[in-house]
Amino acid sequence: MRSLRTFAVAGAVAVGLGLALAAPSQAAGTSEVSVLHGVPGLTVDVYANGNKLLNNFKPGSLTDPVALPQGTYDLKVFAAGKGPSGTPAIEAKGVKVPSGANITVVAHLDADGKPILTPYVNDTSTLAPGKARLTVRHDAAAPAVDVRAGGTPVFKGLTNPNEAKADVPAGTVKADVVLAGTSTVAIGPADLNLKEGTNTIVYAWGSATDKNLKVAVQTISGLHGNPGGVPSGTGGLVDDSLPLPLLALTLFAAGGALVAGRRVAIARRQ
Amino acid sequence: MRRWLIVLVACAAVAVGVPAAWLVTRPAANAGVPVASVGVPAAAASSTPPAAGGNGSLPTLTARPATPPSDASSPYPSRIRVPALGIDAAVEPVGVDARGFMAIPREVAQVGWYRFGPAPGDPAGAAVIAGHVDTRQQGAGALFPLRAVDVGDLISVTVPGRELRYRVVGKQTIVKQRLPVEELFARDGAPRIVLITCGGPFVPELASYRDNLVVVAAPVAGSQ
Numbered sequence: 001m002r003s004l005r006t007f008a009v010a011g012a013v014a015v016g017l018g019l020a021l022a023a024p025s026q027a028a029g030t031s032e033v034s035v036l037h038g039v040p041g042l043t044v045d046v047y048a049n050g051n052k053l054l055n056n057f058k059p060g061s062l063t064d065p066v067a068l069p070q071g072t073y074d075l076k077v078f079a080a081g082k083g084p085s086g087t088p089a090i091e092a093k094g095v096k097v098p099s100g101a102n103i104t105v106v107a108h109l110d111a112d113g114k115p116i117l118t119p120y121v122n123d124t125s126t127l128a129p130g131k132a133r134l135t136v137r138h139d140a141a142a143p144a145v146d147v148r149a150g151g152t153p154v155f156k157g158l159t160n161p162n163e164a165k166a167d168v169p170a171g172t173v174k175a176d177v178v179l180a181g182t183s184t185v186a187i188g189p190a191d192l193n194l195k196e197g198t199n200t201i202v203y204a205w206g207s208a209t210d211k212n213l214k215v216a217v218q219t220i221s222g223l224h225g226n227p228g229g230v231p232s233g234t235g236g237l238v239d240d241s242l243p244l245p246l247l248a249l250t251l252f253a254a255g256g257a258l259v260a261g262r263r264v265a266i267a268r269r270q
Numbered sequence: 271m272r273r274w275l276i277v278l279v280a281c282a283a284v285a286v287g288v289p290a291a292w293l294v295t296r297p298a299a300n301a302g303v304p305v306a307s308v309g310v311p312a313a314a315a316s317s318t319p320p321a322a323g324g325n326g327s328l329p330t331l332t333a334r335p336a337t338p339p340s341d342a343s344s345p346y347p348s349r350i351r352v353p354a355l356g357i358d359a360a361v362e363p364v365g366v367d368a369r370g371f372m373a374i375p376r377e378v379a380q381v382g383w384y385r386f387g388p389a390p391g392d393p394a395g396a397a398v399i400a401g402h403v404d405t406r407q408q409g410a411g412a413l414f415p416l417r418a419v420d421v422g423d424l425i426s427v428t429v430p431g432r433e434l435r436y437r438v439v440g441k442q443t444i445v446k447q448r449l450p451v452e453e454l455f456a457r458d459g460a461p462r463i464v465l466i467t468c469g470g471p472f473v474p475e476l477a478s479y480r481d482n483l484v485v486v487a488a489p490v491a492g493s494q
Binding site for chain 1: 277292402451455467468477
């Protein structure tokens with residue numbers, strides 16, 4: 001799925017695109033929004049529509065989600081202590097936040113090392129029981145990569161600023177990031193616990209040339225599905241119907257009552 | 271005529287009395303509160319994140335390093351006992367089978383705890399434990415006597431370092447297709463134990479029972 005890039009001069013960006021799924025617990029007319037800081041070496045203040053949203057935001061940090069009213073936002077990222085006037089380090093005008101979506105806005109380097117802001121829609125659809133969702137986003141100044149689990153590529157040829165995702169069996173995997181088509185490890189390996197019922201979102205950020213490539217992780221939980229049922233018996237020993245011998249006895253007795261009743265009736269008439 | 275009258279009365283008594291006696295003397299299929307109602311949170315207590323303030327002002331966000339959550343998982347239950355019924359079985363963690371149904375231990379003497387949900391002793395939600403009532407190959411299983419459980423019976427579950435105690439608050443026999451999995455496998459609400467096995471009429475063509483027998487128990491105060 002292509003992520004959506006915003007530019008300082010570009011018009012409105014429609015975030016949502018039919019993949020936005022309302023989480024039942026959201027207030028009407030809002031989306032859940034988190035912000036990830038993936039630009040190395042820059043502690044920042046973040047402004048939205050002229051109001052300060054974040055103070056002293058450090059690289060590698062993720063905000064707790066907040067319900068942002070739907071609308072259009074001008075985002076400005078300044079070096080900490082500068083702003084709100086003057087030239088921001090990163091700017092995105094006209095970022096459209098819809099209702100009922102779950103979004104992460106990421107400040108990161110593009111493939112050429114220039115800082116930009118990219119909003120991503122997070123998939124919060126319900127998972128099948130026993131499954132986890134793995135989402136990987138390429139937000140590093142680095143060439144195309146493959147993401148491997150246990151040494152086997154799970155996602156291939158991922159480029160900045162795109163993402164890839166898959167629903168997988170829950171469990172812990174040994175994950176690493178390699179240059180696409182090679183076994184040259186760029187990040188990792190590290191144990192990644194893909195917890196059942198969660199969307200584990202892994203961000204590759206930093207700069208290959210500055211040798212500070214890192215991984216950031218965001219976890220969205222509560223997406224689990226329930227088992228379809230509980231199949232727990234094939235023997236028939238606790239069968240709840242009237243047992244066959246008792247049924248036979250009942251029918252036999254009923255038959256006998258019928259026969260006896262007729263004989264009584266006949267005898268009565270005589 | 272008198273002879274036939276006696277036969278008539280005797281046969282009628284048996285024809286009515288035998289099924290009636292059978293109905294009255296077998297354990298009740300349902301008792302206590304409806305199992306899907308236990309522990310469900312009152313109103314939709316949602317985990318809505320803080321809303322942005324009114325009059326166009328926005329809240330200041332809080333942030334933390336974007337590292338994976340800690341891997342701390344709950345201690346596994348290892349044993350379950352229902353003394354009133356003579357049930358005493360080893361518990362193993364289970365997941366789902368290929369069809370997405372809860373996996374049940376093949377060995378009928380063992381029961382399974384649904385490892386993706388809360389564990390017994392967790393502060394919220396339903397810890398689900400299920401086992402075969404019987405199988406064709408092995409006969410009666412550990413939960414074979416469960417049908418006879420009464421409201422108020424004690425259930426004890428062993429987790430590392432302690433013994434957790436629960437009291438049965440409800441049992442219900444429910445057609446499998448209507449099993450309320452949302453409520454029975456809920457991971458929020460009051461902490462509780464849910465025991466599930468099979469029951470109801472046996473359907474030989476399908477080699478399975480029509481119903482599930484569900485028993486719900488609440489923690490004994492001060493035991494957790």
